[in-house]
Amino acid sequence: MTPEDLIRDHAQAVLSVCLAYARNLHDAEELAQDVLMKAITKLPTVRDPGSIRRWLLQIARRTSLDHLRRRRPIDPLPPEPAAAEPVPAWQFEGLHAALARLPDVYREAIVLYYLDGRDCAGTATALGISEVTVRQRLARGRLMLHDLLKEANP
Amino acid sequence: MTHGKDCEGMREAIMTFVVGEAEEALADDVRRHLEACPACRLLHDSLANEERMLRAAFDTVAAETASIRNRLVNRWTNRTSDAHQSVQGASREDDDATITQDPTPPTVRLVPDVPTELTDSVSREGRSIEQPPSRWHARRFVAMLRSKSVRWSVAAAVAAAVVLLAVEFRPGKTGRDAGIAFADVIQHVRQARTAAYRTVWKQAGMPDTVTRETVNMSGKFSRTEVLGLDVQPADGGSPVETVTSISIYNGGRVLSLDPRTKKAELIDYVSDGLPHQLGPSATLADLLDLNPANAVPLGVQVINGSRLVGFRVTRDYDKFNKRTVVVWVDPETRLPVSVEETTKIRQPDDATIAALSAKKESQNGILKLSPDEVDEVMARWPEVTTVRILTNIVFDVPLDESMFSLDPPPGYTLSITKVPG
Numbered sequence: 001m002t003p004e005d006l007i008r009d010h011a012q013a014v015l016s017v018c019l020a021y022a023r024n025l026h027d028a029e030e031l032a033q034d035v036l037m038k039a040i041t042k043l044p045t046v047r048d049p050g051s052i053r054r055w056l057l058q059i060a061r062r063t064s065l066d067h068l069r070r071r072r073p074i075d076p077l078p079p080e081p082a083a084a085e086p087v088p089a090w091q092f093e094g095l096h097a098a099l100a101r102l103p104d105v106y107r108e109a110i111v112l113y114y115l116d117g118r119d120c121a122g123t124a125t126a127l128g129i130s131e132v133t134v135r136q137r138l139a140r141g142r143l144m145l146h147d148l149l150k151e152a153n154p
Numbered sequence: 155m156t157h158g159k160d161c162e163g164m165r166e167a168i169m170t171f172v173v174g175e176a177e178e179a180l181a182d183d184v185r186r187h188l189e190a191c192p193a194c195r196l197l198h199d200s201l202a203n204e205e206r207m208l209r210a211a212f213d214t215v216a217a218e219t220a221s222i223r224n225r226l227v228n229r230w231t232n233r234t235s236d237a238h239q240s241v242q243g244a245s246r247e248d249d250d251a252t253i254t255q256d257p258t259p260p261t262v263r264l265v266p267d268v269p270t271e272l273t274d275s276v277s278r279e280g281r282s283i284e285q286p287p288s289r290w291h292a293r294r295f296v297a298m299l300r301s302k303s304v305r306w307s308v309a310a311a312v313a314a315a316v317v318l319l320a321v322e323f324r325p326g327k328t329g330r331d332a333g334i335a336f337a338d339v340i341q342h343v344r345q346a347r348t349a350a351y352r353t354v355w356k357q358a359g360m361p362d363t364v365t366r367e368t369v370n371m372s373g374k375f376s377r378t379e380v381l382g383l384d385v386q387p388a389d390g391g392s393p394v395e396t397v398t399s400i401s402i403y404n405g406g407r408v409l410s411l412d413p414r415t416k417k418a419e420l421i422d423y424v425s426d427g428l429p430h431q432l433g434p435s436a437t438l439a440d441l442l443d444l445n446p447a448n449a450v451p452l453g454v455q456v457i458n459g460s461r462l463v464g465f466r467v468t469r470d471y472d473k474f475n476k477r478t479v480v481v482w483v484d485p486e487t488r489l490p491v492s493v494e495e496t497t498k499i500r501q502p503d504d505a506t507i508a509a510l511s512a513k514k515e516s517q518n519g520i521l522k523l524s525p526d527e528v529d530e531v532m533a534r535w536p537e538v539t540t541v542r543i544l545t546n547i548v549f550d551v552p553l554d555e556s557m558f559s560l561d562p563p564p565g566y567t568l569s570i571t572k573v574p575g
């Protein structure tokens with residue numbers, strides 16, 4: 001696998017995970033760039049090409065969390081754009097604000113599922129968890145999201 | 155049946171069902187319960203409606219991540235080429251450097267501060283950069299067709315694109331309306347049944363998206379082909395166009411085709427029980443909603459050798475969702491030849507987000523804003539502009555039904571996504 005292939009095939013999944021932690025797409029893009037760069041330097045050490053996505057997303061999660069910690073030493077939650085109120089939930093700003101309030105594992109599963117193929121098997125492979133777990137996180141996280149969206153737009 | 159203990163346990167199952175991930179046995183359980191339980195039916199309907207909006211919102215984001223992905227690939231390609239040249243000097247003639255041939259491991263970042271303009275100019279200077287086609291790109295249009303709200307965008311500074319267009323469409327000095335009223339133009343558009351045209355979408359910080367579209371004016375079906383960009387030969391010849399994705403809308407179903415991976419995805423919105431046709435803003439039919447009284451004549455202009463009559467019409471959706479349409483009309487047919495739409499929406503910047511957060515904290519974590527206050531807050535947000543230019547418009551083109559067929563072409567693998575209802 002060449003670095004070009006790596007970026008082409010996996011950048012969108014990496015971006016999805018970064019977006020699950022970042023404040024906006026711009027930050028996510030910077031994070032994704034860091035992640036891909038780290039991955040490219042380590043590419044020769046990858047033995048099993050089948051596990052590459054999962055490995056990449058682990059780097060993405062770690063990098064995103066490091067970034068959050070550096071930025072906001074006190075607040076463990078991703079910043080929450082308070083603009084959720086005036087922006088309808090079906091625009092991404094409102095949605096992103098609600099997503100930011102979900103626990104990490106649910107947010108990650110939801111963002112990855114909806115942005116990267118909408119298929120539980122793919123999300124399961126990417127996250128290294130079972131399909132049953134993906135389905136459960138998807139349903140529970142999505143219900144939490146429903147409550148949050150209702151709260152923001154009663 | 156009232157909302158009982160049973161129902162609490164059904165919530166998760168209903169959610170799974172709405173997302174479309176319920177296995178057959180579970181789906182049957184859910185359907186049976188919904189038939190018997192009005193309370194859960196209500197929950198289901200609310201979730202299903204929300205799911206549609208959620209998917210559209212994610213579609214718009216996916217379109218953005220797709221262009222970021224392309225940008226990352228471009229940056230990498232440019233970077234390796236630079237590294238290659240600096241290591242190998244001019245001794246190597248071939249240009250297909252990959253990192254495996256490069257003796258120095260990459261230690262720099264993916265050139266984060268190269269602005270897109272620069273990357274683009276590099277690509278125009280002869281490196282033909284493969285644009286990975288993306289089914290999300292097609293979805294971007296689906297999302298736009300389905301929602302009047304303009305998509306979420308990344309960057310703010312858009313002036314460049316607008317200035318560029320202003321030059322391209324500068325009105326003639328001697329402004330005369332050549333005896334054509336805009337109401338007349340609308341009348342002629344109203345009679346048209348089909349149209350085909352080319353579009354360019356422009357937004358700052360993002361590569362332009364070029365499409366070829368064929369639509370039925372009633373909004374029943376359409377076909378959008380996204381064309382590959384940046385593929386311009388080094389000798390300065392005409393850009394080579396390739397179709398990178400196709401999106402066919404037909405009566406509430408959308409088929410997305412990815413010619414590279416031969417994957418076809420059918421999204422079925424029909425079962426949500428809502429009426430289905432394209433949003434008018436997705437087609438030229440949108441012109442019919444313009445108020446002729448607001449049309450300002452731009453005079454006569456010779457564009458590409460044709461004498462055309464121009465109008466500018468402002469149509470604001472609301473206070474913060476504004477749109478201007480410039481239409482150039484062939485005085486013979488009284489039909490538009492090109493249409494340029496400029497849409498402006500408001501998007502919060504860091505400062506306003508911080509201010510709102512502070513306000514929220516001071517109000518015990520609940521931000522209460524009156525409609526006036528919402529207006530006041532939004533008025534301070536920077537404006538983001540998107541420009542869509544329709545050219546080469548031809549009305550009443552004969553249409554081949556197969557263009558809008560939802561059966562994938564031979565060799566494609568089909569996946570079906572149902573929006574449950």
Ligand SMILES: [Zn+2]
Binds near residue numbers: 156160161164194195
């Ligand atoms: Zn019930």
